[in-house]
Amino acid sequence: EAILEMKDFKDLYFPSRDMNIKIVIKKRIKKGYRLKEIDLHLRRSRTILESRLIHEAKKYIRTPTIFEIDRDECYIVMEYVEGERVKELLEKVNSEKREEICLKIGNMVGKLHKNGIIHGDLTTSNMIYRLNEIYLIDFGLGEFSREIEKQGVDMHLLKEALQSTHYKYFLEDFETVMKGYAYIVGNEKKKEILKRINEIEKRGRYVQRDSLYNK
Structure with missing residues (x-):
């Protein structure tokens, strides 16, 4: 679990300069029920992993720029991506624009998967549309x-x-x-993923059915 705080870049780094850049400080909060050493290890490792994921993903897609990582206090200072969430955008654009956006989403996920990056929370709430580009944010549940x-x-x-x-x-x-995903990873990989999605959905239905019978 983490808290987010938004600030001006200049207030944190260059108080004397006139700079109009917004930043986000993402800090993982302490869990009182965990042993202090275990809690610090978990928060530190997740902070480092998330920063590595964002940094690596930036080679292939649009992500926030990271300005600072504090391993002891377990926070990341990064760019605040101003724009519109794809969640809201998809609800009001025409079919042609929606197709363009969905192709971009597929391309973006394809680039991540092709390079061994799992986002872990792929929702349109974590996609920001800015200047005809889609930025992916919040890699907190991701992994390589x-x-x-x-x-x-x-x-x-x-x-x-x-x-x-x-x-x-x-x-x-x-x-x-x-x-859009197939454009990046190929049709065979696309078929593999669709087959796996189908298997995941079947497993979910079996779990739901069993839980109903066991009530």
Whole structure:
């Protein structure tokens, strides 16, 4: 769990300069129920991992710029990406623009997966549209992995997010996302991911059915 605080870049680093840059300080909070040493280790490791993920992802897609990492206090100082959340944007654009955005989303996820990066919380709430580009934020649940299962889970989460938030256009939007994904990873990989998503959904239905029977 983390808290976010927004500040002006100049107030933190260059008080005497006239700079109009917003930053976000993301700090992982202490958990009183954990042993102090374990708590610090967990918060520090997640802070370092998230900063590494953002830094590595930036080679391939748009992410916030990181200005500072404090391993002892467990916080990251990064750029505040001003723009519109894709969650709201998809609800008001025309079909042509929605297709363009969904293709960009698929391209973006494809680039991450191709380079061994799992985001862990792929929702349109974590995508910011700015100057015709999509920025991906909040890698707090991410990891480095090339496992097809983890890539499938990543994409399954995105599918669920589209279905629950953008249900009117869900089928065509997800199909377009997968089209953009295939542009990067290829059709065979796309088929693998769709097959894994189907398996994940089946497992979910079995769990739901068993829980109903066991009540």
